[in-house]
Amino acid sequence: MNTYICRYCRQPSDPNAPTCPLCGAPVDIKSSVSDSGWVEQPAIKDMARLQFGQSHLQIAGTTVPVAEFNLASNDWIYFSHHVLLWTEPQTRLTNMPMRGAWNRKMAGMPLVMVEGRGPGHLALSDNHAGEVVALPMQHGQQIWVREHRFLTATGSIKYDWYPSDIWYETGQDSDDREIHYPMGQFGDVFGAHEGPGLLLLHAPGNVFIRDLQPGQTLLIQPSALLYRDVSVRMALHLEYPRNMGFAFWHNRWSYRSIWVRLFGPGRVAVQSVYQPPEDTEVIVNHSYATTHHW
Amino acid sequence: MSKVRSCYLPSVEMIQCKWCHAQNQPGTTSCQMCGAPLDERDKVSDSGWRQAPRLRDMVEFQFSGSTCQVEGELVPVAEISLHPRDGVYFEHHVLLWKDESVPLSSLNTGGGMKRTIGGMPHIVTVANGPGRIAFSRDAPGELVVLPLHPGMELDVREHAFLVASHSVQYSFIRIKGLVNLLHGGSGMYMDRFITAGAPGMLLLHGNGNVLERTLQPNEKILVEPGGFLYKDSSVQMQAAQMPLKTGLMRHGMYLAEMTGPGRVGIQSMYVHHHAD
Numbered sequence: 001m002n003t004y005i006c007r008y009c010r011q012p013s014d015p016n017a018p019t020c021p022l023c024g025a026p027v028d029i030k031s032s033v034s035d036s037g038w039v040e041q042p043a044i045k046d047m048a049r050l051q052f053g054q055s056h057l058q059i060a061g062t063t064v065p066v067a068e069f070n071l072a073s074n075d076w077i078y079f080s081h082h083v084l085l086w087t088e089p090q091t092r093l094t095n096m097p098m099r100g101a102w103n104r105k106m107a108g109m110p111l112v113m114v115e116g117r118g119p120g121h122l123a124l125s126d127n128h129a130g131e132v133v134a135l136p137m138q139h140g141q142q143i144w145v146r147e148h149r150f151l152t153a154t155g156s157i158k159y160d161w162y163p164s165d166i167w168y169e170t171g172q173d174s175d176d177r178e179i180h181y182p183m184g185q186f187g188d189v190f191g192a193h194e195g196p197g198l199l200l201l202h203a204p205g206n207v208f209i210r211d212l213q214p215g216q217t218l219l220i221q222p223s224a225l226l227y228r229d230v231s232v233r234m235a236l237h238l239e240y241p242r243n244m245g246f247a248f249w250h251n252r253w254s255y256r257s258i259w260v261r262l263f264g265p266g267r268v269a270v271q272s273v274y275q276p277p278e279d280t281e282v283i284v285n286h287s288y289a290t291t292h293h294w
Numbered sequence: 295m296s297k298v299r300s301c302y303l304p305s306v307e308m309i310q311c312k313w314c315h316a317q318n319q320p321g322t323t324s325c326q327m328c329g330a331p332l333d334e335r336d337k338v339s340d341s342g343w344r345q346a347p348r349l350r351d352m353v354e355f356q357f358s359g360s361t362c363q364v365e366g367e368l369v370p371v372a373e374i375s376l377h378p379r380d381g382v383y384f385e386h387h388v389l390l391w392k393d394e395s396v397p398l399s400s401l402n403t404g405g406g407m408k409r410t411i412g413g414m415p416h417i418v419t420v421a422n423g424p425g426r427i428a429f430s431r432d433a434p435g436e437l438v439v440l441p442l443h444p445g446m447e448l449d450v451r452e453h454a455f456l457v458a459s460h461s462v463q464y465s466f467i468r469i470k471g472l473v474n475l476l477h478g479g480s481g482m483y484m485d486r487f488i489t490a491g492a493p494g495m496l497l498l499h500g501n502g503n504v505l506e507r508t509l510q511p512n513e514k515i516l517v518e519p520g521g522f523l524y525k526d527s528s529v530q531m532q533a534a535q536m537p538l539k540t541g542l543m544r545h546g547m548y549l550a551e552m553t554g555p556g557r558v559g560i561q562s563m564y565v566h567h568h569a570d
Contacts, residue, residue: 046345047337060339063368063434064502064563068339081540081547085562086517088341089551095538112540121341125502125521125562129368129434 007031008041008209009136019048022136022198024059034208041207041269043131050134052154052198055118065132066125067151067200071118078159079152080110083124083202091120113159124152126202130273133207133226135199137192142230147184149201149226149271156197161186166222166236166260168286177284182222182258182277189230201227205273212264219259224274229266236289237261256283261290312336313347314441328439329355329364339505346438346504346559355439357459357495360423362439370437371430372456372497376423381460386419388429388456388499396425401464418464429457431499435563438498438523442489447527450485454498454523454561462487462494486527498524502563509554516549520564526556 004015009023019026024044032040044050044059054072059065066085069077078096087093096113116122135143137157153159164187171177190199203226212218212232219237228234237259258277262268308317309332316327323333330347337345349364356362359377364370371390374382383401392398400417421427440448442462449467458464465486487496500523509515509529516534525531534551552558 047339049340058339060337060343060345060505061503061562063436066503066505066562068341068343070340081538084518084549085521086515086560087549089514089516093536093538112538114538123341123343127502127563129502129563 007039009134011136011138019045021049021051023134024048024050024132038208038210038270041131041133041209044134050198052136057200059132060123061125063129064125064127066123067132068121068123069116069152070121071116073119076115076117076155077152078113078115078155079124080150081112081114082110083126083151084114085123085125087116087122088120091122092117093122115155124200126151128202128204128273130202130204130271131207133201133203133269135201135227137190137197137199139192139195142189142191143199143227144230144232145188145190145199145201145227146223146225147186147188149203150188150190151200151202153190153199154197156192156195157199158191158193160189160191162189163187165287166234168236168238168258168283168289170281170283172282172284180277183225183260184223203269203271203273205271207269207271209267209269211267212262214265216264218262218264218268220262220268220270221274221276222258222260223276224270224272225260225262226269226271228262228268231264232266232268233263234260235263236287238283238286238289238291240291240293242294314439316441324350324353324355326355327357327441329353329362330439343505343507343560346436346500346506349437349439357441357493358461360459362495362497364437365428366430368434369430369432370435370499371428372437373426373428374457375426376421378424381420381422382427382457383418383420383460383464384429384457385453385455386417388431389419390428390430392421392427393425396421396423396427420460422460429497431456433499433501433563435499435501435561436504438500438504438559440496440498440524442487442494442496444489444491444493446489448487448496448524449527449529449531450487450496450498450524451522452483452485454500455485455487456497456499458487458497459495461492462489462496498559500559500561502561504559504561506557506559508557509552511555513554515552515558517552517558517560518564519548519550521560521562522550522552522558523561524557524559525552526558529554529556529558 006013006020008025011022013020050057053075055075057069094115096115169179239257311325313330314328329349354363358380360380361375363373399420466483530553532551533548536547538547540547
């Protein structure tokens with residue numbers, strides 16, 4: 001009986017394989033854990049193979065890895081057309097209908113998903129130096145993913161998207177009011193409602209994961225959040241430093257920190273490349289937030 | 295690692311480079327012609343894409359009488375020590391540094407205003423030895439070293455060319471057909487590098503990782519046009535419309551259909567030409 005559980009994807013795995021056949025994480029390495037408890041997600045080894053259904057995929061490259069799929073005749077995946085790198089002529093590509101086209105357009109999200117059906121090969125890649133993260137999902141499992149980080153998912157995984165509810169508004173009068181969404185206007189939610197499946201993300205930089213205990217909280221840069229269990233809640237947190245010398249007249253916004261506070265329990269993952277929120281104007285309104293003045 | 299027996303030195307087993315097929319002396323760990331590691335397994339995916347060799351930091355290789363050393367692995371630098379009778383040419387904005395004594399001159403590519411409209415330089419810069427000169431582009435990626443044998447023709451996407459030795463003839467071809475121009479995603483021109491009677495050296499910079507596949511006669515592969523990096527001139531490239539609609543206006547999606555025979559090189563990081 002197999003009792004080996006991959007420490008990264010948390011699924012029963014093969015301890016004798018060089019890499020986990022479900023998520024591609026190396027089996028034969030020592031876990032790299034920081035003093036504060038962040039576990040570094042090891043990069044999937046070059047040319048590692050992952051199995052799903054009757055199909056498999058292979059990861060090629062380490063700077064901007066390519067996910068190359070060998071799809072069996074009954075298997076299919078879906079993805080944004082932006083990430084298609086190459087395909088064989090016999091692989092069937094069709095449009096996947098999406099709801100809320102206008103809202104997605106306004107939020108800068110891809111309007112169209114493409115279904116790729118076997119038999120045949122195709123390959124996907126994103127356009128940032130970073131890592132491909134493979135998340136095998138058990139039946140019934142749900143994962144929240146920050147927008148634009150989705151690479152592809154198998155057909156058994158349902159895709160939906162919801163407002164992130166993390167926002168703040170700047171501008172003194174109605175003409176220059178602007179709403180900011182520091183982690184995107186929407187978040188993607190993937191659910192394995194019809195059976196187990198595989199979800200692939202692309203993260204710029206390196207990836208670190210951590211398990212939050214019930215009630216445990218953590219402050220992170222909003223755009224650094226890669227994915228979280230749906231049991232992890234989040235809210236805006238605004239932090240202002242103490243007045244320092246001549247900066248007193250504008251420190252309420254110039255030196256403020258805009259965080260997302262995560263509430264456990266559950267697993268969270270962050271990427272090391274992120275874009276800090278703009279800090280040019282005072283916040284006049286915001287979503288539910290906690291505030292701290294030093 | 296495969297070893298082949300040289301017909302010139304029957305008692306010595308030479309090592310053949312799997313990337314450029316040059317013969318190397320026993321005991322060498324990197325190819326003297328292209329810098330590819332000789333003591334690593336060839337990385338070929340199940341569908342036949344071969345990874346361009348990841349050049350080790352500080353590896354050296356030779357062309358003509360000159361030496362090229364590759365420095366760094368994230369955004370590699372090609373540092374060339376030019377022999378007095380050698381020269382190289384390049385687009386001027388890839389020049390990272392040079393010895394003061396290395397003379398520079400310009401070479402007109404022809405094409406004039408049409409090249410300007412196409413966003414391509416209409417001169418390339420020439421540097422002659424002796425002296426040292428170094429080149430890099432501005433994105434994480436790989437140096438692709440392509441030693442060219444006499445009689446080869448290679449087409450390269452615009453702005454991917456880093457530097458070439460002076461024995462390689464530089465030309466360009468205009469991408470023909472309105473569909474190819476509007477939907478091909480490869481710009482108006484492709485650089486064409488030709489070797490006539492003498493061998494030469496061509497260095498490209500590929501964004502992200504670089505993969506190469508050799509197509510058989512009439513074999514086809516569909517490639518995202520932004521991912522196309524280079525091809526043998528024998529490979530035909532056409533814009534092919536997919537049965538897909540994209541964007542709010544439901545416009546069509548096009549890929550580059552490559553038809554063999556010949557090599558096709560792609561890069562894994564690119565700006566999608568259909569970005570909404």
